[in-house]
Amino acid sequence: MIPQDALSELQAMLGERLSTGKSDLSLHGRSETFHPEMPPDAVAYPVTTAEVAAIVQTCARHGLPVIGWGTGTALEGHASAPRGGVTVDFRHMDAVLEIVPDDMLVRVQPGCTREALNTELRATGLMFPVDPGANASLGGMAATRASGTTAVRYGTMRDQVRGLEVVLADGRVIHTGSRARKSSAGYDLTALFVGSEGTLGLITELTLKLWGQPEATAAAVCGFATTEGAIDAVILAMQMGLTPARIEYVDVATTRILNAADGADLPETPHLLLEFHGSDAAVATEAEHFGQIAADHGGSAYRWATKPEDRSKLWSMRHRAYHTILATRPGATAVVTDVCVPISKLGQAIARAAADIDVSSLDGPILGHVGDGNYHAILLVDRNAPTEIAEAKRLSDAMVAHALDLGGTATGEHGVGLGKLHLMEAEHGAAWDVMGAIKRSLDPDGTMNPGKLVRQN
């Protein structure tokens, strides 16, 4: 429980922008998927960096946990409050502060969502490409090192953040990075805070790299006799220098579900869905070239299109996949696994996962950002059935163990939060202790998002 004097201090500072209402606390204790609710003691809605710093200082003085909150779309319980404390909700700090077209940069507040940013950019010819699916906040996306379908061409949040403003655990405000495209001036603090999940500080401003809107976009779809054929086609395409903007894999189970639900008439095989960005000529060249590579690897029924309506037909199966899969078991929740392996091992990883799911009591169609070696099994569970949750966790942990054997990682894009904490020692060994040492050096009292990412005291 939050001490009354701390609460009074925060109330004096924030007035109605401090909430202790039960439903608000409950909302900020929940996460998507299966994690149990862990509400904070209060929710603060700051409007300036100075207010964030003052909130953090008050919490530091009282030893209270501070948890950042963007849109609440994290999948591993990143923003829940297992030790109570104050959740800092950035919804009012959502401005696009400055667009600099000549430097292809934008400065935003952390609560700005990726869709809001792209709406703002529409007339500039520029875009922000990272697409994790959800309309997440950019602060949250940076904090979890998010990526998604477009990472294969544009990279992850690691590659987009040029600089940050961060409020540290003691309330100091620092600025990392610069507006220059590169720098060798000391430790890369920007990269350290990206992916730190609020455990080292709260991000209060981001300078992000922008990209030109592509002149043309092509979408393509192709069935493959085998998963291995699909992956080999992708490996060859990337070695040959093709630069697709998206390469998504859907397995046979997903194809069947989409046929049944959407009246699609796809061959019951694994499929790849691709998107190409570039000039009209480049897009056509890449789409044709990929078609040839696919044909050499058991690909069939290859189609590609550049007109928006044709493109959206080809891609509708991917866009609807997650919800169509969920709908096959009404009321179910998904436990979404998230390992990432070297692409040469992806066939092995998916084959083992599929075999494990086959003999399990759960259904779990598999989708993947195959160009990155990242796949997700959508494990369908009843969130009120502990045995099902346990079975889903067992399957997920087995996928992680296999991924680590193959030189991969426990999480390609979802992050650690609470859900992957128990896997960090296996993944990092002594390097996890180094993370702990860094955490203690910047947050000696452990008030920043406690219980997440690093070994707990």
Added chain:
Amino acid sequence: MIPQDALSELQAMLGERLSTGKSDLSLHGRSETFHPEMPPDAVAYPVTTAEVAAIVQTCARHGLPVIGWGTGTALEGHASAPRGGVTVDFRHMDAVLEIVPDDMLVRVQPGCTREALNTELRATGLMFPVDPGANASLGGMAATRASGTTAVRYGTMRDQVRGLEVVLADGRVIHTGSRARKSSAGYDLTALFVGSEGTLGLITELTLKLWGQPEATAAAVCGFATTEGAIDAVILAMQMGLTPARIEYVDVATTRILNAADGADLPETPHLLLEFHGSDAAVATEAEHFGQIAADHGGSAYRWATKPEDRSKLWSMRHRAYHTILATRPGATAVVTDVCVPISKLGQAIARAAADIDVSSLDGPILGHVGDGNYHAILLVDRNAPTEIAEAKRLSDAMVAHALDLGGTATGEHGVGLGKLHLMEAEHGAAWDVMGAIKRSLDPDGTMNPGKLVRQN
């Protein structure tokens, strides 16, 4: 001085691979350019990670400084030994350990040079693109976050390192990153060690990203009426999605020097030199497109070519520029400045630097990696003339102060070392204290490359 018992321990371990010969110490105390010689007390030549760990442990026990050494081509005194101690020279740890074409990865030891790696890769169709000019070691390039002419397309070392093996200050060996293309599994330790200049640990192995060798390469050269015109052309080209592999700027002074020395007959204006990589068609399209953009911005005498002999003629001026400039003052040493600014400010930055150099007693032609906003003035000094060294430092510091005002950085690619240490507080403010806290958390006794990068105790 190194205590006799420490020396005996190291000798027992390394035999003839521990050197205390005067000329060897002197060589390892020197750096390119003007920094004074600061030799270590001993030089170790390990052959395995276990030996590196044992050397570091011995040094930790005796409180001796440990300094990493690649090829000695750093420009800011990174590898000198201002407090003596043991320099660890990685020349025997220079193997290419494993090439994984399907994952476009390579595993190397830190002493492997970038040219040796590319020779090894020649038959694979893959390449390692980062080109800082010198044939530096890959460990050193990672430690300084090096880049160079190709960063505009391929990125810097920050973007190429997938994972590291590092020996920490207490001799522990950790592994960072993985073989997967992306990960959200905790703090990005790989990015923290890249650019840490040996102050947090010694890199003993690197896993690096590789790229396909381009099917075709085009070189281009273009004169511009003004520097601003040249930069505006580059800004527009990048906004339009052109992806040149190199975009180099040379100023009027450099053009004059090259005309005189090489018998070139270039108009006495600023020039851009470009290189395009891709398919035959893509390279031709980009080269033609850039020519149109250049013409709209005061460009003239635009020429481009894809045949190797024609390309090397067009680019010979750039390849020879540094040494041709040095030769204009026989016996001179260069103080090479290295600021990087947002590209929209590059014209301002270069104009101010050129004006400062004009009224100075020194000559200083300017070259730049213009696509990155990074330029170098080659300030010619007599290294035995303290007033000239002081004047060069004054000019360099003024360029840095202006770059920081413009949102840039004190060093785009050379790093901090000894030479830029006094500028870090101005660049980073309180973030420099955060770097110091991280340093203390991983190297509490301050034995790893002391005197560099962070505030000194």
